[in-house]
Amino acid sequence: MKKFLSLFTLGLTAFMLTACSGQEAKPADVVTSFLEAIQAGDLEKAGTYVSSENGSDEFDFTGLNEGAEDPATAALVNGISNNYQFKNVKENTIDENNAEVTVEITSLDFAAAMGTAMEEIFGVAFELAMEDQTEEEYNKAMEDKSNEILSNTMTSKDAEMVTRDVTLKLTKDDEGKYKIVSDEQLMEAVLGNAAEVESMFEGM
Incomplete structure (x- = not known):
């Protein structure tokens, strides 16, 4: 009997491990893990939850991490996790390969932050x-000061925040795992009011 129980326990454990390993993360779990990585400022980890095959011209998430060596981009990246909060993750399955997840996000208002930074930069330029x-000395001083202002503005504890509902699209990759589509909605989830920043510079 003891031998039977021992074999039964081993068999049950093996079955449970096999069953668990076959379960793929649900769309809501993928989005939650992605947002937790964003909250922690770990863009490299966050990128593992984003599709590399379904990007769009609207937003390239991987480009943020790859361009982090540029001081201006680094300032932007530092601001992403500034008091980043999310809640009410709700899942909606579209079909067997696609899903949508709606989530309420509160994070840095990049349009407001950029407006504040630009106002200060113009003053420094004068x-x-x-x-x-x-001219060379002027350009170098302007570049250094601009990057400093951007960094300070993006990471300020008093920076203006924005709360919005974002619906993220997910699709299964070749391995059957859900990945977030890198589109305008993902940009809004990561960079609050970023579309307004684009409009701000269109006429310049």
Whole structure:
């Protein structure tokens, strides 16, 4: 009897491990893991939940992480996790390969932050123009100051926040795992009011 129970226990454990390993993460779980990585400022991990095959011209999430060596992009990246919060993750299955997940997100208002930064940068540009220096020295000073202002603005504890409902699209990859589509909605989830920033610079 003891031998039977032992074999039964081993068999049951093996069955449970096999069953668990065959379960794919649900769309809501994928989105939650992605947002938790964003909240922690780990864009590399967040990228593992984003589809590499269904990107669009509207937004390239992987480009954020790859361009982090650029000071201006780094300032933007640092602001993403600034007091990032999310709740009410709701899943809606479209068909066997596609799903949507709606979530309420509160994070940095990038349009407001960029407006504040640009106002300060214009002021610095005027001050530096009054100094006796070469064009090369001026450009270098402007670049350094601009990056400093951007970084400080994006990471400020007093930065303006925005709350919005975002619906993320997910699709299964070749391995049958749900991945988030990198589109305008994902951009809104990561960069609150980023579309307004684009409009801000269209006429410049």
